[in-house]
Amino acid sequence: MKRREFVAVGLAAALGLDVIPVEGRLGASDVHRIRALVPALYRHDHQLGGGALHAVAMDALRRVQHTLNRCSYGERVERLLYSAMGDLAASAGWFAYDAGRQQDASRLYSQALQAGMLSADGMLQARVWSNLAMQARLLGRDREALRIGRAAVETRQARTDPWLMALLHCRQAVGYARTGERARAERSLARAETAYDRAGDEPAPWLSFLTPGEITGLAGAAHQALGKYERAERLTADALTMLEPRFERNRVYYTVQRAQALLDGGKVEQAAVEAGRAAELASRLHSERVRNKLDDLRCRLTPHARVPAVADFLERTRQTGA
Incomplete structure (x- = not known):
């Protein structure tokens, strides 16, 4: 088996x-x-x-x-x-x-959206819109992701739930950064922080990952998309320090993100060391999304194979990919 x-x-x-x-x-x-x-x-x-x-x-x-x-x-x-x-x-x-x-994800999101309408569960509907925006971004449809995200931000549930609003603004910040809209990205990050500061009690179970570490990591992703690699690396390093042990997948995800920021900033050897750490942690994961991110990093490191740390990373991951 x-x-x-x-x-x-x-x-x-x-x-x-x-x-x-x-x-x-x-x-x-x-x-x-x-x-x-x-x-x-x-x-x-x-x-x-x-x-x-x-x-x-x-x-x-x-x-x-x-x-x-x-x-x-x-x-x-x-x-x-x-x-x-x-x-x-x-x-x-x-x-x-x-x-x-x-394809399975899209079909299931449609089912969830229909159930949200039949049950008049506005939070469920806002959650699905948020996930659809994230999926659109993964598939390279950044403008569509922003449109969906804006629709989610304007829902009553987002306006009354600071947890949800913080997440939506963080994801919008990454989207705006990816389309080169720096002012809007920075404004969304500020709004996310304001919303998060207002959050109290416990979030919905699906929002349990939204910790200070996650907020900081998403801010790092936005700065990286804006080309501010040094700032992105510092924020992502801070996020990794803040992440609780239970968030193993997010630790791998942000370790890869930190390696990408180091590589983009010209720190190839440090990037390779961080990539090796991510590959070791990823061996326990069942996340194709994270593995694809790590494989992309491996491809980007390959032209630097003469750097000893890179050569070591490439050799250790040669048979299995990242």
Whole structure:
């Protein structure tokens, strides 16, 4: 059995998907047990990456769809069920996105958006728009990503939830930086900081990654896209210092980002050392998105193969890629 499949089987058992009812009349407590699966999935996602979670989330989603069609319930519970199903669909979409399965991600985001409309769950809809913007950026559609992001920023949910607003403005800052709109990028970063300072209580489970380290790392990404490589490297180094141990995938992601900033700034040897550190950490991940980022860095380092640190990195990753 492949390692990814082995992990998925173990996760399915650990999550206890049998809590999802398959018959009878449902109450709010049943929906609460279903909804509790999402934060449990995200705890594993932060450590393993979406490739390990996609199949498990899809299994859970199919079970909830069965529940919707076969069980009985009142109107209030129906809305809660659609909201819970949309939460799972959006999560499965994120895992597919991280695993490099973009067609699956798009389909799942559409399901989540429909469920958000049927349940009148505005936060779920804003979450899907945010993820669609991120996917558009990954696919090189920067202008589309900005348009989607602006629509998400203008929702009532974003205006009333500082956590969501902080994330949206951070991602808009990266988008504006990628299209060369420096003033707008810097303005979005300032707005993200203001929103984050207002955030209290606990964020929604899917926003649990939005820590000071993440905010700082996204600021580093924006400065890197603006060509401010020294500033980007310092911010990303700070982000890595702030990241909690539970965010293993983000640690690899920002280690690669730091290496890219060092390379862009002409510090080739330091970039190679950082790339080697990222490759070692990535061996435990199931994230095609992060691996692609690391592979791109490897390609960019290849012309510098005469530098000993680069040669060492290229040799260590020769058979497996990054």
